[in-house]
Amino acid sequence: MPKKTSPINVDPRVRRTRRLLREALVSLILERDFASISIREITERAEVAYITFFRHYESLDVLLMEVLDEGLGELMTRIETLAKQSDTSNLETEGRLIFEYIGQKADLFRILFKSQSVTRVRKKVVRNIAAVFQKSCLPLARSGNQTTTAMLSNHIATSLLALIEWWLDNKMTPAPAQMGRVYKNLIIDSTVGVVSTVSAMS
């Protein structure tokens, strides 16, 4: 197995520097606007030389991407198992698990939604989630129309993200168990319920 995929052979100084820069960006972005954060400020908080930043990242956006990728990968795998559920009770349970997970990594998701100038990242996340539902969610695939399935999976993806964002803004109430029910009823069931109606379009 190749060692390049899981870089454990990295110089400890490099690991330390990159970790310090990530942590500095996270702590800053939770304080104020992403747009107002400079590379100088990040390196100062990380207690690292200014030029060191450019030895690891070509831009601020790349660092932000790395920070988000830290946790979004796990979210995607959870959403995949979510999308494959067809049983009613499992659907609700998996919905609960998603919101419990988000509650644990709340800081990370606050960054995803809060940081301005990451519309691009958000769109990418929406596309990924929509693709997962388009593949895995069987009731949607049953409607022959290509445009319809694309539109409905986009609806599910954006609705899920919007629900997560609202939940974070609403101090994470109601509890995850109730949010799991909301996910099932409001997002999945109601969308699946209109497949036959909407897919009758030309």
Added chain:
Amino acid sequence: MPKKTSPINVDPRVRRTRRLLREALVSLILERDFASISIREITERAEVAYITFFRHYESLDVLLMEVLDEGLGELMTRIETLAKQSDTSNLETEGRLIFEYIGQKADLFRILFKSQSVTRVRKKVVRNIAAVFQKSCLPLARSGNQTTTAMLSNHIATSLLALIEWWLDNKMTPAPAQMGRVYKNLIIDSTVGVVSTVSAMS
């Protein structure tokens, strides 16, 4: 009637300058990223002195706000009439009118969704739309729970915006008439349908 609300008494040079700056920003933002656009570039394209920008706007964001406010006001009034519809056929018709209107002012809405660093503007728009539905959409108000109505109106607002964004990205197909039906079935009816189920939460 006060003249301050509709400033017709403005110096024609001021009107001209502000119009040139708005047009320059719009043409630039449709070409590339908002983040990469500088004030210098805007003033050059507008054929206006650099310092003149600061005589009218305190920042680039303020100019962007003015550009968006040009057209979003009309959208909001249309959405208000949309939210008040309870008749089934009217719901579909008003949905069609919304998408016809968006098709006409497509450039403006592309700016709303495309321009990075306007997450703040987007959130504000969502809040405004959600407030309209929370007030006007009677079936939602029937559920006593305050949290539920806030969540559902947020769901409608974000779903509508996401559907508009998807429609613009999809080259404005299907036609507005079909999108009107989608609006009715996917966003309104399915949301109203789960009110009783979801509002049974604590």
Added chain:
DNA sequence: CCTTTTTGTTATACTATGTAACAATTGTAG
């Protein structure tokens, strides 16, 4: 312990923001 790699220090070029003083132009009122 010696070599390699990484990091820190310092200097520099470049670009953009934002302000100020003064001249030139344009609009307006008499």
Added chain:
DNA sequence: CTACAATTGTTACATAGTATAACAAAAAGG
């Protein structure tokens, strides 16, 4: 038409951030 007022243009300058380079210092690895 003229004189006054307001706006705009020109030039200069202070500040801040990006990005790169050369060389010294420190840390990692054999």
